[in-house]
Amino acid sequence: MxxxxxxxxxxxxxxxxxxxxxVLKGIKTDNLExxxxxxxxxxxxxxxxxxxxxxxxxxxxxxxxxxxxxxxxNPFDGNGGPDAIKANLDRLGIDAMIAIGxxxxxxxxxxxxxxxxxxxxxxxxxxxxxxxxxxxFGFDTAVQIATEAIDRxxxxxxxxxxxxxxxxxxxxxxxxxxHAGMASGAHAIxxxxxQTSIEQICEWVTDARDRGRAPLVVVAEGFVPxxxxxxxxxxxxxxxxxxxxxxxxxxxxxxxEARTGIETRATILGHIQRGGVPSAxxxxxxxxxxxxxxxxxxxxxxxxxxxxxxxxxxxxxxEAALGNLKRVPQHRYDEAAILFG
Ligand code: F6P
Numbered sequence: 001m002x003x004x005x006x007x008x009x010x011x012x013x014x015x016x017x018x019x020x021x022x023v024l025k026g027i028k029t030d031n032l033e034x035x036x037x038x039x040x041x042x043x044x045x046x047x048x049x050x051x052x053x054x055x056x057x058x059x060x061x062x063x064x065x066x067x068x069x070x071x072x073x074n075p076f077d078g079n080g081g082p083d084a085i086k087a088n089l090d091r092l093g094i095d096a097m098i099a100i101g102x103x104x105x106x107x108x109x110x111x112x113x114x115x116x117x118x119x120x121x122x123x124x125x126x127x128x129x130x131x132x133x134x135x136x137f138g139f140d141t142a143v144q145i146a147t148e149a150i151d152r153x154x155x156x157x158x159x160x161x162x163x164x165x166x167x168x169x170x171x172x173x174x175x176x177x178x179h180a181g182m183a184s185g186a187h188a189i190x191x192x193x194x195q196t197s198i199e200q201i202c203e204w205v206t207d208a209r210d211r212g213r214a215p216l217v218v219v220a221e222g223f224v225p226x227x228x229x230x231x232x233x234x235x236x237x238x239x240x241x242x243x244x245x246x247x248x249x250x251x252x253x254x255x256x257e258a259r260t261g262i263e264t265r266a267t268i269l270g271h272i273q274r275g276g277v278p279s280a281x282x283x284x285x286x287x288x289x290x291x292x293x294x295x296x297x298x299x300x301x302x303x304x305x306x307x308x309x310x311x312x313x314x315x316x317x318x319e320a321a322l323g324n325l326k327r328v329p330q331h332r333y334d335e336a337a338i339l340f341g
Contacts, residue, residue: 001030001032001033001095001096001297002032002033002034002035002092002093002094002095003022003026003032003033003034003035003094003095003096003097003098003294003297004034004035004036004037004044004049004089004092004094004096004097004098005019005022005023005034005035005036005037005052005068005097005098005100006036006037006040006041006043006044006068006097006098006099006100006101007019007040007066007068007069007070007100007101007124008040008041008070008071008072008073008099008100008101008102008104008105008108009040009070009072009101009102009104009105009124009125010070010072010102010125010126010274011064011065011066011070011274012124012125012126012136012137012138012141012142012274013064013126013137013138013141013142013274013275013276013277013278013279013282014124014137014138014141014278014282014283014285014286015065015066015068015070015100015124015138015286016057016060016061016063016064016065016066016067016286017060017061017062017137017278017282017283017286017287017290018100018122018124018137018286018287018289018290018293019036019052019057019060019066019067019068019100019290020057020060020061020287020290021061021286021287021288021289021290021291022034022098022290022291022293022294023052023054023056023057023290024054024057024291025290025291025294026294026297027054029294030294030298032294032297034051034052034053035049035050035051035052035092035094036049036050036051036052036067036068037049037068037097038050038068038069039068039069039070039071039073040068040069040070040071040072040073040101040105041071041073041074041075041080041105041108042071042073043068043069044075044080044085044088044097045073045075045078045079045080045084045085045088046079047088047091047092049092049094050068061278061283061286061287062277062278062283063277064275064276064277064278065275072104074104074108075108075112076108076111082111082112082115082116082117085112085117086116086117089117095118096118096119096120096297096302097109097117097118097119097120098119098120098121098122098290098293098294098297099119099120099121099122100121100122100124101121101122101123101124102123102124102125102130103125103130103321103322103325105121105124106121106123106130106305106318106321106322107318107322109121109318110303110318110319110322113302113303113318114303117302118297118300118302119302119303120293120296120297120301120302120303120304120305120306121293121304121305121306121318121321122289122290122293122305122306123136123289123305123306123307123321124136124137124138125138125139126138126139126141126142126169126176126273126274127139127169127170127171127172127173127175127176128173128175128176128326129170129172129173129175129325129326129327130321130325130326131320131321131322131323131324131325131326132305132307132316132320132321133305133307133308133309133316133321134307134308134309134310135285135308137278137282137283137285137286137289138274138278138282139175139176139179139282140279140281140282140285141276141277141278141279141282142168142169142176142273142274143176143179143180143183144279145269145272145273145276146166146168146169146176146180146218146269146273147179147180147183147184149166149267149269149272150166150180150181150184150186150216150218151184153166153216153267154184154185154214154216157214157215157216157265158213158214160214160263161209161214161262161263162214162262162263162264162265163205163209163214163215163216163217163253163256163257163260163262163263163264163265164214164215164216164217164264164265164267165217165219165249165252165253165256165264165265165266165267166186166216166217166218166219166249166267166269167219167220167221167247167248167249167266167267167268167269168180168218168219168220168221168269168273169220169221169269169270169273169274170191170192170220170221170222171192171220171221171222172192172222172325172327173191173192173193173220173222173325173326173327173328174189174190174191174192174193174194174220174222174223174328174333175326175328176220176273177189177190177191177218177219177220177223178191178328178332178333178336180218181218181336182336182339184216184218185216185339186216186217186218186340187204187205187207187208187213187215187216187217187340187341188201188204188205188215188216188217188218188340188341189217189218189219189333189336189337189340190217190218190219190220190223190225190248190252191219191220191222191223191328191333192220192222192223192224193327193328193333194328194333195226196223196225196226197225197226197227198225198226198227198252198255198256198259201217201225201252201256202256202259202260203341204217204340204341205217205256205260205262206260206262207341208341209260209262215262217252217256219248219249219252221247221248221268222248223248224248225252228251247266247268249266249267249268250266250268252266253265253266285308288313289306289308289313292306292313292315293306295315296315301315303317303318304316304317304318305317305318305320305321307320307321
């Protein structure tokens, strides 16, 4: 049996560990053969593949990015669609696919499975916002990178008695902000799920300064403070659902400075959070998910994805992950907010 693997959407640390886990398990236990599609669905539509023998995955679980490349190509656009893809797979002798990706990838995989293709999924997002899985690989690494960066902002902030505003990833949800903010002892954490006024933010900042601290604000990129909501809705969102007004940290910093009189600087961490070496936790999770995806193929569980339930790997239908984002629940935010200011 020959299996094609693809990585699609934004990259994240741990993708290579999934590929290695799947290839090694499939070769060792079931004598399967593997190929990789280049650049996500683009490689599926164009029939652009590379062989994945055992030596191709040697030592890759500690490498960031994806050895297969990725893209945001929609497999239904252009020359795509189920019939064209099926013809490609037949020509290349590929029996089934493992699609590693986020909500868009899984939605496309579901449509293709409904049309008769044999696909299993592996959920992926640094934002940790996919439903039906407790954690996604990449998230732990992103939190670690963000925490380390915020720790650094704290020492320079303290030296200059400045307020530091750190913007982290999270266009729809605030998981990275919540965890990195808690880990670094932020005086305020701002997330898209939680309406927060500029007055409240400035109160936390001033409280921290009054206790002799250099205020530290961690904000998720998708957060919009109440007083800017109107402006943001008028300008609309970009294709990824992010505000069009530029980095939120860049907007907040001058506003905080003007209202509190505390010199304030903004730092946008950006793609640094998605690059580089995955944490040990992410490597283990990703490896287990890759191995379990091979079990799904062997068992013919088409239209399902592997997911983490507690500490165990489960198999759930694609539809379980689609439609609902996993948002930060109110009690998790309230718990963190007790320590703000
Ligand atoms: O979905 C993950 C994510 O990192 C978001 O937090 C961020 O808004 C987006 O991807 C960035 O996408 P791109 O790499 O295409 O700019």
